[in-house]
Amino acid sequence: MHVIYGGTFDPIHHGHLRLALELSDRLGVPRIHLVPCHIPPHRGETGASSAQRLRLLELAIAGESQLAIDSRELDRAGASYTADTLRQLRREVGEDEPLVMVVGTDAFAGFDRWRDWQQIPGLAHIVVVRRPGPPLDPSGKPARLLAERAAEDVSALYGKPGGLILELDPPLLDISATGIRERIGEGRSPRYLIPDPVWDEIRRMGLYGACPDDNF
Ligand SMILES: Nc1ncnc2c1ncn2[C@@H]1O[C@H](COP(=O)(O)OP(=O)(O)OP(=O)(O)O)[C@@H](O)[C@H]1O
Numbered sequence: 001m002h003v004i005y006g007g008t009f010d011p012i013h014h015g016h017l018r019l020a021l022e023l024s025d026r027l028g029v030p031r032i033h034l035v036p037c038h039i040p041p042h043r044g045e046t047g048a049s050s051a052q053r054l055r056l057l058e059l060a061i062a063g064e065s066q067l068a069i070d071s072r073e074l075d076r077a078g079a080s081y082t083a084d085t086l087r088q089l090r091r092e093v094g095e096d097e098p099l100v101m102v103v104g105t106d107a108f109a110g111f112d113r114w115r116d117w118q119q120i121p122g123l124a125h126i127v128v129v130r131r132p133g134p135p136l137d138p139s140g141k142p143a144r145l146l147a148e149r150a151a152e153d154v155s156a157l158y159g160k161p162g163g164l165i166l167e168l169d170p171p172l173l174d175i176s177a178t179g180i181r182e183r184i185g186e187g188r189s190p191r192y193l194i195p196d197p198v199w200d201e202i203r204r205m206g207l208y209g210a211c212p213d214d215n216f
């Protein structure tokens with residue numbers, strides 16, 4: 001089973017990293033592939049460039065064999081559409097291999113606005129990770145899709161290459177990239193929310209308004 005976890009990762013933080021490890025254990029896969037997006041189709045400009053976000057990811061996962069980076073979206077020009085990524089991956093892993101895309105409920109809530117969203121279940125399973133915040137609107141298209149395609153448990157995902165949606169409720173850290181960017185912009189330390197090497201590099205590059213000379 002091939003599992004991807006996409007995000008803007010602006011910047012990567014311990015919430016993302018802990019979830020990825022938790023998923024590797026719960027889904028029974030040796031590795032989770034983190035897929036940073038190049039140009040997010042759905043939000044404004046990122047605080048850090050694609051190359052900078054990739055550098056931070058590399059530092060964050062260094063030495064962790066359960067995590068890998070798949071940088072294919074950074075190599076594609078234009079907006080990063082998940083359907084394009086999944087089509088490419090499906091060709092690579094073959095017709096029969098289960099392919100899984102992980103999203104948080106906040107991201108899944110807008111799923112019916114994603115490019116070619118109706119084709120995505122034909123390409124992969126979806127694991128929706130419940131995050132704090134408003135629940136899915138039960139009359140909305142994402143919630144209805146989830147109800148139609150709900151998987152009983154993890155083992156169901158192994159039985160077919162795609163098409164199921166599994167809701168998981170793993171322990172989550174209450175950390176957001178927005179909060180980290182704000183904190184840094186206000187001159188407060190984000191230490192212990194992100195790995196130390198990531199924070200060192202953010203300061204070295206002066207990202208998110210960090211002062212390169214700051215010594216918190
Ligand atoms: N603390 C967290 N725990 C688990 N999942 C998270 C956490 N933060 C984000 N995610 C999920 O990770 C994916 C990528 O998230 P993203 O890169 O947008 O991070 P974010 O912290 O939500 O960023 P932002 O605050 O800029 O929106 C999304 O599916 C999102 O739901």
Ligand SMILES: O=C(O)c1ccc[n+]([C@@H]2O[C@H](COP(=O)([O-])O)[C@@H](O)[C@H]2O)c1
Binds near residue numbers: 009035043083103114
């Ligand atoms: O394909 C799309 O149209 C699309 C629209 C919105 C979000 N996504 C993907 O959803 C993932 C999570 O997005 P975000 O904003 O929470 O980082 C990330 O991999 C995005 O590329 C994809």
